[in-house]
Amino acid sequence: MYAVFVIFLPFIMAALLPAMHRLIGDRLIGWYVMAVPLVLFATLVRLIPRIADGEVIDASYAWIPDAGIDLAVRVDGLGMIFALLITGVGTLVALYSIYYLSPRESLGHFYVYLLLFMGAMLGVVFSDNLMLLYTFWELTSISSFLLIAFWYHRKGSRYGAQKAMLITVMGGVSMLAGFLMLYFMTGTFSISEIIGMRDTLAGESMIIPAMFLILLGAFTKSVQFPFHIWLPDAMEAPTPVSAYLHSATMVKAGIYLVALFTPLFGGLEAWFWSLTIAGIVTLLWGAFNAMKQNDLKALLAYSTISQLGLIMSLLGFGSAALSADAAGNPTVYAAAGFAALFYLLNHSTFKGLLFMVIGIVDHEIGTRDIRRLGGLMSFMPVTFTFAVIGSFSMAGLPPFNGFLSKEMFFGAAVDIASGQPFAGGAEVLFPVVGWLASVFTFVYCTIIVYRTFLGPVQPEKIDRTPHEAPKGMLVAPGILAALVILIFFFPNVVGKYVIGPAMQVMFPVLSQEANLVPKIEAWHGVNLPLVMTFGVIALGLLLFITFRHWKRIYRVAPFRWTMDSIYRGVLQTGEAASTIVTDLYMTGRSRDYFAFIYLFFLVTVGGMLFLTGAFEPDFSRGPVGIFEISFVIIMAFAAIAMLFARSRITATLLNGVLGYSVAIFFVFFRAPDLALTQTVIETVTTVLFLLCFHFLPEWKPEDSPLRTKVVNGLIAIGAGTLVTAFGLTVQGYDVYASISSYFEDSYKLAGGSNIVNAILGDFRAFDTMLEVVVLFIAGIGVYTLIALKPKKGGDDVEGK
Amino acid sequence: MEFHMTILVGILVTVAVYLLLSRNMVRIILGTAVLSHAVHLLIITMAGAGEGSVPLLRESDGPYADALPQALILTAIVISFATTALLLVLAYRTYEESGSDNMNTIRRIDRE
Numbered sequence: 001m002y003a004v005f006v007i008f009l010p011f012i013m014a015a016l017l018p019a020m021h022r023l024i025g026d027r028l029i030g031w032y033v034m035a036v037p038l039v040l041f042a043t044l045v046r047l048i049p050r051i052a053d054g055e056v057i058d059a060s061y062a063w064i065p066d067a068g069i070d071l072a073v074r075v076d077g078l079g080m081i082f083a084l085l086i087t088g089v090g091t092l093v094a095l096y097s098i099y100y101l102s103p104r105e106s107l108g109h110f111y112v113y114l115l116l117f118m119g120a121m122l123g124v125v126f127s128d129n130l131m132l133l134y135t136f137w138e139l140t141s142i143s144s145f146l147l148i149a150f151w152y153h154r155k156g157s158r159y160g161a162q163k164a165m166l167i168t169v170m171g172g173v174s175m176l177a178g179f180l181m182l183y184f185m186t187g188t189f190s191i192s193e194i195i196g197m198r199d200t201l202a203g204e205s206m207i208i209p210a211m212f213l214i215l216l217g218a219f220t221k222s223v224q225f226p227f228h229i230w231l232p233d234a235m236e237a238p239t240p241v242s243a244y245l246h247s248a249t250m251v252k253a254g255i256y257l258v259a260l261f262t263p264l265f266g267g268l269e270a271w272f273w274s275l276t277i278a279g280i281v282t283l284l285w286g287a288f289n290a291m292k293q294n295d296l297k298a299l300l301a302y303s304t305i306s307q308l309g310l311i312m313s314l315l316g317f318g319s320a321a322l323s324a325d326a327a328g329n330p331t332v333y334a335a336a337g338f339a340a341l342f343y344l345l346n347h348s349t350f351k352g353l354l355f356m357v358i359g360i361v362d363h364e365i366g367t368r369d370i371r372r373l374g375g376l377m378s379f380m381p382v383t384f385t386f387a388v389i390g391s392f393s394m395a396g397l398p399p400f401n402g403f404l405s406k407e408m409f410f411g412a413a414v415d416i417a418s419g420q421p422f423a424g425g426a427e428v429l430f431p432v433v434g435w436l437a438s439v440f441t442f443v444y445c446t447i448i449v450y451r452t453f454l455g456p457v458q459p460e461k462i463d464r465t466p467h468e469a470p471k472g473m474l475v476a477p478g479i480l481a482a483l484v485i486l487i488f489f490f491p492n493v494v495g496k497y498v499i500g501p502a503m504q505v506m507f508p509v510l511s512q513e514a515n516l517v518p519k520i521e522a523w524h525g526v527n528l529p530l531v532m533t534f535g536v537i538a539l540g541l542l543l544f545i546t547f548r549h550w551k552r553i554y555r556v557a558p559f560r561w562t563m564d565s566i567y568r569g570v571l572q573t574g575e576a577a578s579t580i581v582t583d584l585y586m587t588g589r590s591r592d593y594f595a596f597i598y599l600f601f602l603v604t605v606g607g608m609l610f611l612t613g614a615f616e617p618d619f620s621r622g623p624v625g626i627f628e629i630s631f632v633i634i635m636a637f638a639a640i641a642m643l644f645a646r647s648r649i650t651a652t653l654l655n656g657v658l659g660y661s662v663a664i665f666f667v668f669f670r671a672p673d674l675a676l677t678q679t680v681i682e683t684v685t686t687v688l689f690l691l692c693f694h695f696l697p698e699w700k701p702e703d704s705p706l707r708t709k710v711v712n713g714l715i716a717i718g719a720g721t722l723v724t725a726f727g728l729t730v731q732g733y734d735v736y737a738s739i740s741s742y743f744e745d746s747y748k749l750a751g752g753s754n755i756v757n758a759i760l761g762d763f764r765a766f767d768t769m770l771e772v773v774v775l776f777i778a779g780i781g782v783y784t785l786i787a788l789k790p791k792k793g794g795d796d797v798e799g800k
Numbered sequence: 801m802e803f804h805m806t807i808l809v810g811i812l813v814t815v816a817v818y819l820l821l822s823r824n825m826v827r828i829i830l831g832t833a834v835l836s837h838a839v840h841l842l843i844i845t846m847a848g849a850g851e852g853s854v855p856l857l858r859e860s861d862g863p864y865a866d867a868l869p870q871a872l873i874l875t876a877i878v879i880s881f882a883t884t885a886l887l888l889v890l891a892y893r894t895y896e897e898s899g900s901d902n903m904n905t906i907r908r909i910d911r912e
Contacts, residue, residue: 588907590828591822594820618803621803629804632804635808642830648826658812659837669844671854671873674870684881688885696825696901699824700824704822704823716813716815719817720810723842727842740867743868746857754856759867775878778885778886781890785890
């Protein structure tokens with residue numbers, strides 16, 4: 001029950017928000033929103049002891065039972081870590097937004113999207129059903145789209161939102177395909193059941209394709225190379241959104257997915273190499289590109305890319321623990337999984353902090369371009385302190401939590417390199433590349449602090465006098481800064497109560513045999529990771545000082561080539577190609593559209609008659625009266641003459657001849673009501689035609705080329721022949737008994753001796769009513785067309 | 801009789817479709833009118849043209865001609881009138897706005 005409450009509370013509050021907004025106004029609406037994650041966070045914190053004991057809280061309600069889709073939720077250690085981040089960081093971000101966003105913004109939209117995201121993200125981490133997980137997963141993409149495009153009047157915002165949407169939804173759809181493959185192999189959508197079938201699934205041939213498809217979903221969401229390109233453009237979103245969605249929570253959904261499926265796929269060689277190679281490449285490429293950014297938010301975006309790569313590679317290292325070949329000491333490898341989750345938590349604290357710091361700088365100074373900033377330390381001492389705490393933690397320096405997790409990363413990379421669990425040989429590169437990326441990380445962390453807060457002030461390049469942020473805005477980053485330091489001093493509390501339960505979920509078999517929660521120590525003597533850290537500081541400082549001299553390297557191919565140009569190329573080509581295809585048939589000529597309709601009719605109905613051998617025309621001729629046959633001949637002549645009519649009056653009168661002849665046929669065929677109606681209607685129609693001719697020009701002969709006329713003629717003859725063939729064939733069949741005798745009781749049933757009237761007014765009165773509706777709509781159409789003309793020189797509807 | 805009627809319906813459909821494929825708006829509208837005539841005749845023919853007596857209970861004791869298709873056609877006549885009227889007014893307004901009754905010319909105006 002807890003979990004369902006946790007997932008749906010944000011949705012309910014979002015639905016109530018517009019009414020609430022009207023009631024309490026702009027000033028208080030932010031506090032209303034902040035209450036949601038705060039209540040949820042408190043609820044979840046109270047659950048921590050139970051989860052730490054290994055308890056799993058689950059609930060399942062049938063949703064679409066025929067398809068095996070249940071509203072199944074499950075609160076376990078792994079989901080708990082993410083849920084704590086979503087609600088915890090969510091509370092702080094809501095608090096920060098209250099001061100960040102001006103009341104002039106459309107706050108109602110912003111907070112609804114934010115709550116929508118919160119609920120969707122909680123849904124992702126608590127779902128125990130693949131289809132439910134997928135639904136919430138796409139919902140996070142949609143809410144992210146809405147939040148990136150919050151300032152939709154900016155072109156960049158719209159571009160960034162579209163790009164994020166296209167890439168993540170593409171990944172989501174591929175993930176769905178992977179889920180369906182799992183369903184076909186197991187016959188269930190339940191995640192816990194599927195993971196329980198690990199041993200039987202291992203032999204399936206579809207397991208590797210399913211794995212790759214699911215990974216594609218995780219990699220696009222968690223911005224792994226080469227899908228990372230959407231994140232820098234997503235920085236167009238308001239900074240609280242960047243801090244929340246695009247660093248602390250949504251981009252970690254892919255990490256969650258990988259961790260969730262580790263007990264299923266972990267141990268597979270393809271899984272190990274996919275995660276480690278994607279992770280390591282992303283780590284290096286992100287860090288390398290972060291250094292060259294001038295926009296502080298873009299720098300943080302690349303640093304987020306880089307650190308998500310680091311977490312991904314750690315999960316890869318950890319998965320080796322589940323390999324059968326990794327006999328020896330699997331717990332050593334499993335420690336990498338622990339490091340991944342620890343880094344994930346720490347990353348959310350220091351990166352959230354840094355985003356808030358950059359947001360403050362942007363808010364108070366009016367720019368976040370490092371070429372215009374500098375020397376802000378004396379004006380903004382508190383913000384400066386926060387920036388130092390966040391940056392040093394990210395760079396991996398003590399006494400901040402980033403130091404602990406960075407050391408653990410080095411340790412895990414070295415263990416993999418020396419252990420070689422899959423004997424690929426490439427493992428030796430991991431610590432080297434990881435170390436190099438850490439050097440780059442150190443460089444850009446220094447850039448953040450030095451170029452923003454130290455050095456000379458450049459008052460001529462900024463529009464406002466620098467000053468410290470309002471107190472309320474400093475509360476949220478203050479709490480994060482405190483966490484960054486507290487976690488350094490008390491890491492084992494986090495390890496035992498938060499990460500330990502998640503380890504049991506990720507390595508269910510191992511956790512029964514061994515203790516998977518390593519003791520985290522800040523000082524463990526001089527060992528290889530510590531030496532690596534010293535190396536990072538030394539080389540990092542050197543690179544930072546000499547940055548001016550070597551930054552030309554960014555202009556050298558292949559560093560100049562970006563994945564962005566490929567994305568844009570694909571998009572443009574796609575648009576151009578679809579325009580060509582659409583223009584082929586959307587010609588804008590009514591003649592072509594009618595031709596398509598009749599050709600389709602000829603091919604399907606005609607083809608169907610011939611292919612099924614149903615074409616058996618009945619050529620028998622019954623008795624023919626002299627009157628009937630003469631009117632058949634009159635109508636045939638009148639119709640053909642219409643084609644050659646020189647004037648529209650002639651054509652209209654010929655149409656009248658047809659109409660009145662039809663009335664006469666109704667008389668022959670014992671339908672007096674029809675004859676009467678037809679006569680009246682035909683008269684009115686002819687008058688209407690003649691009336692309209694007063695306003696319309698005399699028609700000119702058709703100026704189509706002969707070829708078109710011949711094609712038109714062939715289509716027309718084809719349609720006529722087919723209708724005749726169809727009519728003659730149908731006459732040979734009498735499949736169903738007539739229901740007409742029912743209507744012959746019309747006097748008894750409906751009190752009418754005219755059967756046709758009884759049908760229209762009683763038996764099928766509903767049809768008649770709808771017919772009246774059609775007449776009414778046509779009447780409105782005629783009235784609007786004539787009465788409501790736009791005034792000359794007035795506003796055109798399309799604003800030309 | 802059904803045979804001759806069905807042939808007639810075929811001729812009417814041919815004429816109607818040819819008119820629909822024209823460029824002139826009035827020709828297209830006439831095409832829809834002719835098509836309605838064709839369909840009404842087709843329905844009443846397929847119901848067994850000229851069999852039975854008029855479906856008025858007091859006039860005779862039956863067997864009566866099938867009344868159901870007649871009811872359907874009655875509805876169809878009225879609706880085809882409504883659409884013809886709408887199309888005519890649409891043509892008139894289009895001509896007034898665009899100065900042309902040629903579908904190809906109107907298309908070019910729309911593109912600009």
